[in-house]
Amino acid sequence: MIGTILLRGGQAGQPWQVQTHNVVDAGLLCAGLPPEQALALIGRVFGLCRVAHMAASARAMGLAGHAMPDHARMQDEILQDHALALLVTLPAQLSLPPQRESLCRVLQDRQAGRAIAGELTGTNVSLAHMNAQAFEAWLATGQTENGAFLPRLLNCCRSALQGVGAAVGMAGLTPQAVQARLAHERGQPVPAMAYDASIWPDYAHYPVMQALAEAGEVTPFARLVARLLEFLACLEGHVGGMFARVNPFLASLGAGFGVARAARGILVHAVQVRNGLVTDYQILSPTFWHMAEGGLFRQAISRLRPGCAKLSVECVLAALNPCVPVTVEATHHA
Template sequence: MNDLSALAGRLQVEVLLRDGRIEAVETRLQRPLVQISRLLVGQAPEQALARLPLLFALCAGAQQVAAVRALEQAAGWQPMAEVEGGRTRLSELELLRESLLRLVRDWQLPLPAERLKSLLGLCQRGIALLQPLCAMGAAPLASDGRLADILGELAECWSTLVLPSPDDWLQPRLQRWREVALGGSLPAVFEPADIPPLLERLRAGESEASIAGEPRITGPAAFADGGAPAAMQIAQRVAALLRRAEQAAIGQPVRPPVAEDLLAEEGVGLAQTARGWLLHRVRLSAGRVAVWQFLAPTDWNFHADGLLRRQLLGVQVAEEECEALLRELILSADPCVAFEVRIAHA
């Protein structure tokens, strides 16, 4: 393969429908994480970091931030607080950019085109200024005021936005799902306290996104009332995406936890994305990458026994509405890969 960017995943969701009732749900997430890991193993840390943007089309900045945190921890390097703060800001700007694109494209957020262009442009300028901090052992940026000006303009641009509530602009689209009751309780939310038991499994070579055999959820997918009708849950997730974008725009970054009690030459890095927590784990040997593992929000939110299966199993829905409902639920959990839906009729 000579085009590293061609590495991509795919999500397939198939349900068995009998007399308007969903009797089976199969979620198949195909992600070439093993192949990507092989491209990084054996590389010097700097070489591996240079490859990452070629391997991930989405959340490339967050991938670099999580990766450099893991590599520096494995190498025993303690970054300066200003550097870590700048890395968090980079991932927040990327989160804002990708959230806005999702909200406008997938959910028709009524954001004027010129305002969207301004916000995206400010995000891009800030990301470009912060990019040098993704290097191993990076030094703090020069205090020339450019970043402060961009962040101030971004916060002001956002503060003058006048947007309707998600209920208002989503109501016509979601009206048809107001009476559809979803089944099952939501999986637990992925929390920093889950990292130690997760590390034990990763060290053993297991890469499934679960804790003690149980799936988790992260990002906007976690912000819904599991007992609410489908329309309300979808609206709650979209509203959470918008709230998180606002938090990033006005300068309230979410600092990631730091993994502790690690093995020699082991590092774990986390970063926030528009979809939730991203985790990288690395092991170094003789100054080169010996092990590299990834867990992205999509791995958590689309676990085979996770969110979709638990909510859809047993749901009553008209045959002509089933595929549309599945697509809306999948979009509200925001996979980072292309997806397709299949309906099998019993």
């Protein structure tokens, strides 16, 4: 998705409202171009998740030389997205010292990934496989200034998110949902858009996530922990399962479709080419699904407690991780 999001309201008991502005359909920009030029255009207009977009685009258009996705570059892109949020952006918002030196090490010294992960978490034990008691014990190590950085960060996030609401549980995105949405473009009834296209379905089965889920609802804090787990998986090179998520989509959707795993979840490009020119180009990004009526982002914001502090809203946004800038207007600093 290309555009901006504005959050308004949240005062005097009034619900939050979501508005979109300057939305551009990048697929329309590709119409009438040869596939090679369309691919180059996709690479220029998408700054975030650029590698994933180009991989999905090339596969959808069947371009020679792009048949195999470059998982190493995708992993780098995903790692960078989560690292920037966890080590610089969120700390600055929470009045913690940004970890710029650690960020540089994460991005430049991949051979030291496991050691860096241990330094940042303060443990060599897998967070994903912790039960509720073990995870609470790990969080407790971050309650002092001498604790490792990531448990300190997560403690601050949990405090900021206490009682804010915005929990949403919905089914993960499926190939069938993608096909139904594209069929609507050909004049059929509007399908449901309430699917979770984020990274959450890749981590929902882990013990720590099952401990954090609340009666089938996924809290913003749980979604932040999912980002943490993915950051650590990329840092330590354990990403096979993450990229395997696209396989059912590729098997079901067939020619004319490209699917990639991006930092925000599942990304789909659907392209029709006739006589050497693109005649139809559709991009179904995670934010496309989540910003639809009844989508994950809109549902989460509709359940966000009115009057909560701007800091809490920023933590919710970090958990939802939309791919466009979000402006928060007229909030109380509770």
